[in-house]
Amino acid sequence: MNKNVYVFAEQREGVIQPVALELLGKARDLADVLGEKVVAILAGYQIADKANELIAYGADDVIVVDAPELKDYITEQYTQAVYTVINEMNPNVVLFGANTIGRDLAPRLSARLEKGLTADCTKLEISDGSDPKLEAKKLMMTRPAFGGNLMATIVAAKEGVQMATVRPGVMQKKDKDESRKGNVISYNVTFDPSKFAVKLLETVKADKGLVDITEAKILVSGGRGVGCKEGFDKLTALAQVLDAEVSSSRAMVDAGIMPHDRQVGQTGKTVRPNLYFAMGISGAIQHLAGMEESDLIIAVNKDKFAPIFNVADMGIVGDVNKIVPMLTDRLQKELKK
Amino acid sequence: MKIVVCIKQVPDTTVIKINPVTGTLIRDGVPSIMNPDDKGGLEAALQLKDKYGAHVTVITMGPPQADLILREAYAMGADKAILLTGREFGGADTLATSHTIAAALKNLEYDLIIAGRQAIDGDTAQVGPQIAEHLGLPQISYVAGLEVQDGKYIVKKETEEGYQMLEVAGPALLTVLASGFKSRYMSVGGIVEAYKKDVEVWGVEKVDLPVEMLGLKGSGTKVYKSFTKGVKAAGEVYEVDAEQAVDLIVSKLKEKFII
Numbered sequence: 001m002n003k004n005v006y007v008f009a010e011q012r013e014g015v016i017q018p019v020a021l022e023l024l025g026k027a028r029d030l031a032d033v034l035g036e037k038v039v040a041i042l043a044g045y046q047i048a049d050k051a052n053e054l055i056a057y058g059a060d061d062v063i064v065v066d067a068p069e070l071k072d073y074i075t076e077q078y079t080q081a082v083y084t085v086i087n088e089m090n091p092n093v094v095l096f097g098a099n100t101i102g103r104d105l106a107p108r109l110s111a112r113l114e115k116g117l118t119a120d121c122t123k124l125e126i127s128d129g130s131d132p133k134l135e136a137k138k139l140m141m142t143r144p145a146f147g148g149n150l151m152a153t154i155v156a157a158k159e160g161v162q163m164a165t166v167r168p169g170v171m172q173k174k175d176k177d178e179s180r181k182g183n184v185i186s187y188n189v190t191f192d193p194s195k196f197a198v199k200l201l202e203t204v205k206a207d208k209g210l211v212d213i214t215e216a217k218i219l220v221s222g223g224r225g226v227g228c229k230e231g232f233d234k235l236t237a238l239a240q241v242l243d244a245e246v247s248s249s250r251a252m253v254d255a256g257i258m259p260h261d262r263q264v265g266q267t268g269k270t271v272r273p274n275l276y277f278a279m280g281i282s283g284a285i286q287h288l289a290g291m292e293e294s295d296l297i298i299a300v301n302k303d304k305f306a307p308i309f310n311v312a313d314m315g316i317v318g319d320v321n322k323i324v325p326m327l328t329d330r331l332q333k334e335l336k337k
Numbered sequence: 338m339k340i341v342v343c344i345k346q347v348p349d350t351t352v353i354k355i356n357p358v359t360g361t362l363i364r365d366g367v368p369s370i371m372n373p374d375d376k377g378g379l380e381a382a383l384q385l386k387d388k389y390g391a392h393v394t395v396i397t398m399g400p401p402q403a404d405l406i407l408r409e410a411y412a413m414g415a416d417k418a419i420l421l422t423g424r425e426f427g428g429a430d431t432l433a434t435s436h437t438i439a440a441a442l443k444n445l446e447y448d449l450i451i452a453g454r455q456a457i458d459g460d461t462a463q464v465g466p467q468i469a470e471h472l473g474l475p476q477i478s479y480v481a482g483l484e485v486q487d488g489k490y491i492v493k494k495e496t497e498e499g500y501q502m503l504e505v506a507g508p509a510l511l512t513v514l515a516s517g518f519k520s521r522y523m524s525v526g527g528i529v530e531a532y533k534k535d536v537e538v539w540g541v542e543k544v545d546l547p548v549e550m551l552g553l554k555g556s557g558t559k560v561y562k563s564f565t566k567g568v569k570a571a572g573e574v575y576e577v578d579a580e581q582a583v584d585l586i587v588s589k590l591k592e593k594f595i596i
Contacts, residue, residue: 012498074503075466075476100496104478107431107463111470116432116557119461134561145459145563146348152563157430157556197475199504201491206499218595242595260516261497266460275595296593297572298586304576314589315574316582327583334587334596 002160005031006091008082009040009054009062010101012073014047018215019097021057021173023166026124027095028058028174033126034137036092037061043081045071048186055182058174063089063187072200073101077191079108084189086113091161093139095124098165106165118143118154118164122270124171127155139164144266144289169214169270170293206259211245213262218244218275221264221291224251225280225301225320232257234321235279238328241335247271249281265290280320283308300324338391338485340382341445343438343452343468344375344410346403371406374453377515381483382451383414384518389485392416394445398426398438404536411531412523423540428553431459435467437551440544442472448507449490454479454514465512474510477503481517493517 005027009020020040027038040059042051044066051062065081082105086094094109096102098120110117118141129136134155139162142153156162213219220239222232232246239246248258250265264271266286276294281287283299283306291297292311299312300320309315316323348367371379382393394417395410397403407418421441429437442450450472455462462478469476481500482493494501495514523531541551549555575585590596 075478100479100494103462104466104476107461107466108470108476110432110463110557111435111467114432114557116430117463118558119431119459119463140561141558150563150565153561154558155561157559195475197505197509198477201502201504203496203501204499212497275590275593296589296595298589300582304574309574312574313572314585315572316585317574317576318579318582322579323582326579327586330583330587331590331596 002090002092004037004039004089004091004093005034006039006041006086006089006094007059008094008096008102008105009042009059010097010099011042011044011047011050012101014044014050016050016053017097017099018173018212019099019102019166019168020054022168022171023095023097024054024058025173026166026171027093030093030124030126030139031060034092039063039089039091041065041082041085043070043078045069048184051184055180055184056176056178058180059182061183061185063185065187065189067189067191069191069193069196072203073105074196074198074200075104075108076195076198078105079112080191080195081189083109083112085187086161094161094163096163096165098167102165106163110163113161115158115161115163116156120144121164121166122170124164124166138162167270169272206261213245213247213264214269214271216245216247216271216273218242218277219247219264219271219273219291219294220244220277220279221247221249221281222252222258222279222320223249223281223287225282226252227280227321229257231280231321234324234328238277238324238331241328241331242275244275244277249284249287278308278312279324281308282306283311338385338389338448339394339446340385340391340449340451341394341396341442341447342375342379342382342410342415343450343465344379344395344397344406345372345453345456346370346397346399346406347372347456347458369402369405371409372453372456372458373515374455374513376453376520377518378451378453378511378513379410379413379415380518380520381480381511381513382449383521385449385483385485386414394419394447396421396438396441396445398422398434398441407536408531409523411534412527413521414527417537418534419537419539421539421543425541425548425551428556429551430556430558431461431463431467432557433551433553433555435464435471436546436555437544438464439468439471440546441539442468443545444539444543450474450508450510452510452512454512462512465510469510472510474508475505476510476512477505478512480511480513483511
């Protein structure tokens with residue numbers, strides 16, 4: 001009998017990744033509906049002290065796999081560790097972050113376990129049995145397809161564990177509660193090193209010094225209407241006043257003006273800040289898929305028929321290159337008051 | 338060096354048609370292209386061929402029309418093309434697809450298998466790693482650079498923070514980013530030649546698996562329903578001068594307690 005909602009609690013260099021906390025938040029909701037527990041799988045090396053953080057964010061149990069083999073993320077090492085846990089514990093659900101680690105690990109596990117996997121989910125629910133075509137208590141995994149044009153709700157077709165990767169930035173983490181109690185379980189895995197064929201030579205960090213756009217409270221996002229590097233300097237000035245981050249549509253990334261990690265949209269990142277400025281962004285469906293869940297959207301665009309205005313809470317028909325510097329000046333004055 | 342590149346034909350359009358009964362996509366009548374990451378994968382293979390010499394086989398699973406992208410692969414410089422096609426493969430999710438392709442690949446010799454990171458129709462990025470698992474091969478995904486040194490592959494993998502350099506001995510499976518390998522154009526001579534070459538057509542006889550593992554039946558997931566997103570109610574749109582626009586934005590930010 002498969003039981004409990006598991007989360008692969010991704011850490012990098014000992015730091016629990018935000019997506020892991022988001023997954024715990026969603027897992028908590030799902031587990032409460034199912035009447036089951038939330039279990040975090042924490043795999044890495046010398047990371048056992050991070051288990052309490054996972055409990056504070058909603059885990060009932062934390063299974064810690066602490067081994068030198070898991071110092072850095074490498075597919076086979078992590079697959080062996082997580083496979084061993086899943087194979088023995090028979091989870092009902094396992095969730096992974098849909099990033100370069102989760103999207104590498106989860107399909108490998110899916111094939112090893114011979115179970116289905118749904119990628120890049122943006123919504124997870126438990127069926128209530130009201131539809132005769134779908135039994136109760138199944139995980140309903142909704143995801144965008146075809147560049148966000150179409151949403152599909154997927155369910156597992158085989159008995160046993162139900163697995164999904166979930167887009168970072170979509171689910172909400174719970175408030176941290178240091179008083180929550182949970183069990184920390186140390187778990188030993190016997191590795192088969194004969195399968196370790198990939199060697200990590202070097203990890204290089206791009207000099208970013210910037211907040212990840214999925215974590216920003218305010219985003220000033222620019223598109224084709226901003227046009228050039230100088231235009232983005234104006235957005236950066238506005239962002240500085242508001243303590244915001246600058247992001248971009250795909251067009252500006254393809255043009256080489258903005259780096260890929262700043263891209264919002266179906267092939268970039270999904271964001272849901274408190275405030276999203278869409279500056280000179282027309283609003284292709286692929287872009288909207290990445291930002292329409294933002295709390296407040298203010299769009300400025302020359303074209304009054306731009307589709308961005310269909311999702312904006314406030315739309316201004318005008319020239320961004322004129323409005324942005326004026327807005328920056330004005331906000332500077334307002335905030336000095 | 339023998340390289341096999343897995344490619345897929347995908348619809349290049351925003352027009353979507355869904356079979357309302359099965360919830361699966363109707364691909365007929367929609368213009369199609371070689372999936373961009375797969376084209377990057379083919380380019381990566383051809384760059385190895387240019388530098389070190391290699392025999393490059395492309396394989397695609399799909400309907401007979403997928404012949405088109407195999408011709409394109411020939412025109413870019415592939416040496417052999419295989420179309421894996423059959424009714425039995427229809428309606429497959431990533432798990433069933435990966436089983437089918439992996440079983441077909443067992444008919445070939447390879448030192449390296451390259452696939453695109455993900456296809457633009459599904460964006461799952463799952464089939465490559467799943468094939469690697471079925472074949473017992475090491476995998477590296479998100480590949481943006483590739484060299485050969487002392488018989489080993491030196492691979493650049495993109496990550497959220499930057500990149501990693503990894504080393505792997507063949508045979509291995511890599512999933513490639515289009516941004517890492519800007520694909521070459523088809524040569525005019527190549528296009529002409531492409532239509533004189535043979536595309537091998539493989540059916541279910543080349544896939545040594547029970548039929549229950551293929552297509553819809555072999556899938557680990559199923560589409561419960563699909564739908565288009567409802568449109569959010571639009572807010573007010575103002576056509577005002579820049580001064581008034583600034584006033585409006587500032588008052589909105591105050592109203593929402595942002596400033």
